[in-house]
Every structure is written in C-alpha cells, then in structure tokens.
Amino acid sequence: MTMTSEWTELAGRTLACCADIAACSEVPGQITRTFLCAPMHDAHARLDAWAASLGLQAREDAAGNWRATRRSTNPTARTLVIGSHLDSVPNAGAYDGVLGVVLGLALLDALGDTPLPYHVELVGFSEEEGVRFGVPFIGSRALVGTAGELLDVADAGGRTVAQAIADYGLDVGRLDEARLTGDVLGYLEMHIEQGPVLEAEGRSLGLVEAIAGQSRLNLTFAGKANHAGTTPMHLRRDALTGASALVLAAETLARNTPGLVATVGSLTPLPGASNVIPGEVHLTLDLRHARDEVRLGALDQLLTVGDGIARERGLTFTHELRMEEHATPMDPALTALLGEAMRAEGHPASPMVSGAGHDAMLVGQVWPAAMLFLRSPGGLSHHPDESVLEEDVEAALRTSARFLRLLAEREEAR
Template structure:
C-alpha cells in the first residue's frame, strides 16, 4: 500500500473516531463513557486488521502488539490519547494512535527484534474527572489510589465508573510496565502551535515538554460606592489585578517563559460598586524546571509589591504542578535523521508547551516525540486541521524511526 493511500486512510479513520461523541454537533469523548467504549472497540478492530494482538488493560487503555520472535527483548511502546476536551478537534490524540497502527500495518511482514505495542490512552485531558493523565499514569507506575474517590459533575466516582465499565479498581496497579522491560516510548502529536507552519515544515522534533505551575490568586481591597469614594482613597481590587496582569505579561517576556491569566472573577460585582474582591488564575510554563522554580516565587513577590503599594491584600494557592521533562537526546537524534531523510530540509527542534502522556512515560523509559504541523496552530477547537501530505510525511518518519531502532532493514509493503 502506498504512503499517500495510507495517509488518506488515517484521515478517514480520524473522521470515524470523531463520530464517537457525546456531542451531537461536535466532538466530546470522555473517560469511561459509552463513547470511550465505542472508540476503543473500533481501534481494536483496526489493530486486529494490522495483525496486532489486542487487549484492554486494567485502567481502560486499548493495546495492540506486533509480536516479535524475541520476547526477551524490551518492548517499544508507541501511543497517544483517545479522549478529548469538549467541542474538540479530531486530531489531538487520535492522530498519534492511528499513525502507529498504520506504521505497524506497513511493517506487518517485517520481523522486528522486539515487541512493538501501540496504546490508546483512555484519559489524558481530564475532561470528566478534572485530573489529567489517568490513562498513562498507572502504566508508568504512578497511580494514586486516592483518585478512585474523585467525582465527576454527576457525583460518580472514578472507582464507580470503572466498575460500570467492567474494570476492577483494585487491579489498576496491574497496568504498570517495568522500566527494564520497556525499550522506549514514542509519541506523534499535532504541534498545537504555529511554529512549524511559520517555517513551512511538515514535522518537527520535540526537545522537551514544558513544566507548569498553576495558581488561584485572591486579591482583596475595599468595596465602596462608585460615586462617592475619590480615586486616591480607593482600594480597588480590580484595578490592582489589572496592574498585576500587565506585570505578569512583562515578567514572562523578560524571563522568556509563558504565563497566562485564563480566568478572572470579580466577586459580588455590580456596575456601581468599586470591586472589593477578585480571584484570577495564573498558569506559568517553561521547558526548564530550574527556570520555572526560580520564576514562580519571584513573580509572586512582584505581585505582592503591587498589592502593598495599592493597600490591597493578596493570597495564592498552588493548584497544579507538572515537572518539565526533557526528551531523550538519543531519540531526538534518531528522529532528526529520519525527518531530514523524509523532508530533505533542515530539522526544526521545538519544545512542547502543552502536556502529553509522554511526560509520565518518561518515568519508565527513554521518551521521544514528533510534532506534526497543524493549521494556524489551532487545537482544542473544531477548526483543528492537519493536511494529508503532512500525515504521509509523519507516517514515513514513524516507520523509519521504528526500523532505525531495529537492526532489521527488510522492506515494507
């Protein structure tokens, strides 16, 4: 089967997976739902057609294995996630799974010296239970049993949802893979950013996944009448917050990190009342964990200085933290070799500002990622789009990546 035909088949399968959705006019596929079950049943069928042995693990991930005659060798794992955010695009997650299945179908007649496993992680986005990486964390040996009591918006716990899905919550730990039995973890993913498009490149090699810290920040002043309190005597929490937000943007630029205020709420707001209380969120990211650890407290000090100057009080609560994870230098080089061979162009190295299953899989194996250009960098949006010719390049790169990790050089169909 020719590469162009295989790429077209991947694109058609993307649309099929998009039909497994809880939204009638959009894509929503959350963990342990009927849509999850339907999507994984379809993926299992495609895995079987590619000659893979299939199974579902104890957390609901769908696996397919290209079996090797050398089971004593560590296994190569290739994967991504099958779940989505609400009103999602079709490519974030599923593209990486379908490329892996297609690559192993192309290698169906090749005897590799190790097993190759494709995995569709059942939850990366955290849409249903508001906690991310539920699919890959147990596989990487990082399962927290306390999560079984976490509830969705309907009051259903993860443990209850697992039982309804036919899983045994007590056996989640059995999904763990051993580091000594894992050769490497590879993931192909849309970039979710505009860099590759700006450089007119179909793919790029990922250097690291950025670490992140998230905070909820409360600013308190004094509410008052909008018409009777002179400006110099006000303790306006919203004006103080506005200055803080401008400070955050300038700080991020100066320190070469990214920082985002995504939510801002004026408590007890009224058109004729000076805002007395404001809460806003802060998301800080860097591919350097040292820089992230340095910048977060320094920025908080600057925000506190603004509050003090304005006669406000400020408190903050850290609500999330993820460590920055570098990609394997060795795998970056192998990716670069196959990308240069496939494109004939200089290789673009870029960091990921978004989190991925690869972050936790790096705890048990070398990890390497390939990004695929997406239109205007749009993701988590129905306008998310990838070109078929870029999918063909990514597929070629993945096939040759698998072969490059193997002494086998037999041809593909």
C-alpha cells in the same frame, strides 16, 4: 511498503479512521469524549477492526486503555511503546491525541511482516485531558503504575475514578495489571503541534526536545468594595486595579524571558457591578517553561510583585498552587535517532519545546521518550475546526517508519 502511492493511501486511511472515531461522542453534533464514557467502547471498536486486519489482538486494560501488541520473534526482546490519548476536551477537534494512536496502527500496517528486534506496544490512553476528574494523565499513570492513588478522586457528579472504571465494565481490582512490565526501551508519541510555530516556519514536522513544566495557581486580591461615585481615587482600595497591575507584570516578565509563557485565563471581580469599586478579584495564573528553574524563578518573582502591589494599594494578596508539573526533557538518544530519521526523509530537525502537556510527560519520567509533532493548520486545536494535512500525515508515517528501522539497527548492535 515503499511506494509513494501506498504511503499516500495509508495517510488517507489514517485520516478516515480519525473521522470515524470523531463520530464516537457523548454529545451529538460535537466531539466530546471524556474518561470511560460509553462512546469510548465504539472508539475502541474502530481500532479493533484495523488491528484485527493486521493479525493483532487488541484489548482493554483495567484503566480503559486500548492496547495492541506486535511481538518480536525474539521472546526476550525489549519493548517500544507507541501511544497517545483517545479522550477529548468538550467540543473538540478530531485529531488531538487520536491521530497519534491511529498513526501507530498505520505504522504497524506499513511494517507488514518486516521483523523487528523489539516488541511494539501500541496504546490508546483512556484519559489525558483531565476534563472529567480534574486530574490529567489517568491512562498513562496506569501504564507506569501510579494510577492507584487517584481511585478516590470524584467527578462533578460524585462518582469516583474507581466507580467510573466499574461503570465502564472493568475490574478495578486488576488495575495493577495495566502497568507495563519488563524491559522497555522507549516511548514514541506522534501528536499535532496545537500551535502556530511549524506552520509559521513552513515545516511539516517538529522534533520535540522537551515538554514545558507548568505551574497553575489561583490568586486573590482583596480590598474594599465601595460606591463608585462618592469614593475619591486616593481613598480607594480597588482590588481590580491591583490584579490588573499583576496581569501586566506577568506579561512583561514573560516577554522579557525567552521561552517563558504566562497566561491569566480567568479574572473575576466582585461584586461585579458597574457602579461598585471591586472589593475582591479572583484570577488564575498559568506559567510554563522548558526549564523548571526558570519557571519557578519567574513564579517567585511574580508572587513578590503581587505582595508589593498589595502593600502599595492597601490590599491583601493570597495565592494557592493548583497544579505543578515538572518539565520533561525528551531522551537525547531517542531524540537524536528521530532527528536522523527526519533529516533522511528531507525534513529539518530543529528542536522545539512543547508548551502543552502530553502523555510523554508522564511516560518520559519513567522510560526514555521521543516526540514528533505534526503541523497544525492555523495553529488551531481544542476546537472543532482543528485540522491536519494529508501530506504531513504521510511525512509522519515515512519518518516514523525510518525511525523504527534505525532503532532496529541500534538494538541489533547491542
């Protein structure tokens, strides 16, 4: 498939398929699709129909991942995995995750009967967002063989991951069979950027060089609640002013550290009355950077600042680490090949860092991974107004098709 009109038609079909899947939702009028909810069956059916038209037999593994395989004529060939996720946050947009899966199908459609010296395993991961169980990447963990350790994790209703798998109609006893075995040559994920950088730079596509590591913490400042009118300023132990000082310290440190982002997304003063000095404040801290040593150094610095603020103000300061994910660099060889494909299609291949987590973060710790971003209009994601441009979808298809050809040349030269 080389004609411009055919690429445009395929880009339109990709967007139409995303719209069809958006209708598969737990909440009428919204896009909400959590791990192994009933509407996920309907989402898979939409993908099944397109896969069947390409002569591919789709299947669900025991973790609920949707999978389809395009076999090479060489039975001993290595496998390229193309994937992203099919679950969503509550009241989501239509493209986060889903677009990458559908682009994979469209790419196989574009290949037609063109032989490849490697197998292609297309995966729509059942879970990436962490909404239902508070733990992300259940689908990709299953692919790499580490999901078994999560089977006893329970959701808000008390149902465990193992029970959710059974409720969906799958056999948790076959979870080990979800692991991809054999010689895997790499992983490709296509995903909307979910941020404003590409749009600000007037670029359709972005070459991801690394996925930022993350530290998420719960922090608490405790002082003494007291009457707002009768307690002089110099005798107060105000937990909120202490927490506010740390919030500003985090912002200042991030502004002065290239690539570091720091977010306090939740701050709860107690007792929460307008005429009472806050005696306790709970807040969250989210730190991200492409280099773990920078992120961890910043975290140590901010915790030291928190201790100092507490001493100066007569408070106590405690912290609890909720989540830590190591930074994941993309594979240099695959990334260089993807960059070559971008330039050949007329797109700059300036590297960028993903501040959001993706399945490539998990898969890239096991197999070589590369990641291609598509521009997010308005920098908007995790929102019903999330969108993507048809011209960017076409650009991603052309670029990824060229990447597959370059990868084929590399494999044949081995």
